[in-house]
Amino acid sequence: MIQIRFLSGGDIDGLGITSTDVIAAVESVVDAHGRGHTVFEPRTHLVPDNGGVGHFNILRGHVSTLGEHGLSGVKVVGDFVPNYQKGLPSELALMTVYDPTTGVPLAIMDATLITEVRTGAMTAVGAKHLARPDSRILGHVGARGTAFANVTMLDSLFPLEEIRVTSRRPESREAFAARLREVTDTPVRAVATAEEAFDQADILVEASRLEEPTPLLRTASVKPGAFVVPYGTISAVELDLLDVMDKVVVDDWRESRSGRFGALRAHVDTGRLSEDTLYAQIGEIVSGAMPGREHPDERILFWHRGLSILDVALAHLILTRAETASAGTILDYR
Missing domain, CATH: 3.40.50.720 (NAD(P)-binding Rossmann-like Domain)
Incomplete structure (x- = not known):
């Protein structure tokens, strides 16, 4: 059986991740990018037929220096400026991360905080x-x-x-x-x-x-x-x-x-x-x-x-903290 860890926004908020943690993780992955230890493609956009109120950004990346085999991930983030009229954030995001050696999905998480920080x-x-x-x-x-x-x-x-x-x-x-x-x-x-x-x-x-x-x-x-x-x-x-x-x-x-x-x-x-x-x-x-x-x-x-590699680096930080704290919900994948 393959299982996935689901992490809600509340789960992530409870992990106590600080700005210092975030800056260190981002600086580390930027350094890795400068040394050629990352793989990613430029973001793509999905623009629905919605009257021009917003679009989606799709970001895909891999960081070889994270964990034993590295970590791959995909983030989809909406960019909807008028959302404040509905009491919603303009940017809402979802992140999925994967084992790059098997393709097995490891986690699904609210990536709104990731996008902000x-x-x-x-x-x-x-x-x-x-x-x-x-x-x-x-x-x-x-x-x-x-x-x-x-x-x-x-x-x-x-x-x-x-x-x-x-x-x-x-x-x-x-x-x-x-x-x-x-x-x-x-x-x-x-x-x-x-x-x-x-x-x-x-x-x-x-x-x-x-x-x-x-x-x-x-x-x-x-x-x-x-x-x-x-x-x-x-x-x-x-x-x-x-x-x-x-x-x-x-x-x-x-x-x-x-x-x-x-x-x-x-x-x-x-x-x-x-x-x-x-x-x-x-x-x-x-x-x-x-x-x-x-x-x-x-x-x-x-x-x-x-860059998508920033999302992957922060997803790794969140996932490792969540595993240590047994945070989130374990879902059966197949």
Whole structure:
């Protein structure tokens, strides 16, 4: 008989996984990617005939360094911006993981938390290697699920003196700011516009939820020494943004070139971002093959689209914790 462990969101919340655990797992798999110990294909999209309210992302990956034989996994995550009108998160995800030597499914788990924290952890890992260590002001646009992990993980790594947040809906940004004030002593200010959030910021994160391209992150807002992370599904940056960047780093160049979506999609499609103009993949930097930040005044941009190998790494962390704690529900497969 083959059995599968099912882990609900509640099961996962009860495992006590910390931000430190998540960042360590993500940095480790990014290092593995830089050393060639991962296998994955760029994400694909399923766009239903639903009036344009949302689509699904399908991510597939394998990490050879996890466990005795490695671990393979597939995640399906919905991206439905209007879900707030129904009291639902905009992103809901399901993860399945497999033994890569037999194909036997090992677990099915709610991957909503994985999706939220892995994005923030990737932002944090990028910042650790690419932002100024004395960064004081964080400007963050967007209040969706991934935003909380972005801000709190960055706050744990840098001596921030101010966090500025904004989003399209006033009630959303105010609620986000209030939630952040509950967990940090760093002053948090909700502002009305992206311009206010980004003004003279050391770290600029654009995580908006747009329905059509709109320039929220303007080139003039990026001061010398700034670290910029645009990763909204729909572009919120100006076309000439890359003209002022000293280094452009991505999570994976194949991933950057694929699909219809992404913050720098127009820059890739018009040739403004190419293999020749790209500085490095983040795995090359984390593994030591390429230097990260070399000078205090460098303007550095990090575009991460979300690699499936991060999901696999965090699924492995969750599964091993769950096995130790005998958490979840064991289901008969066949």
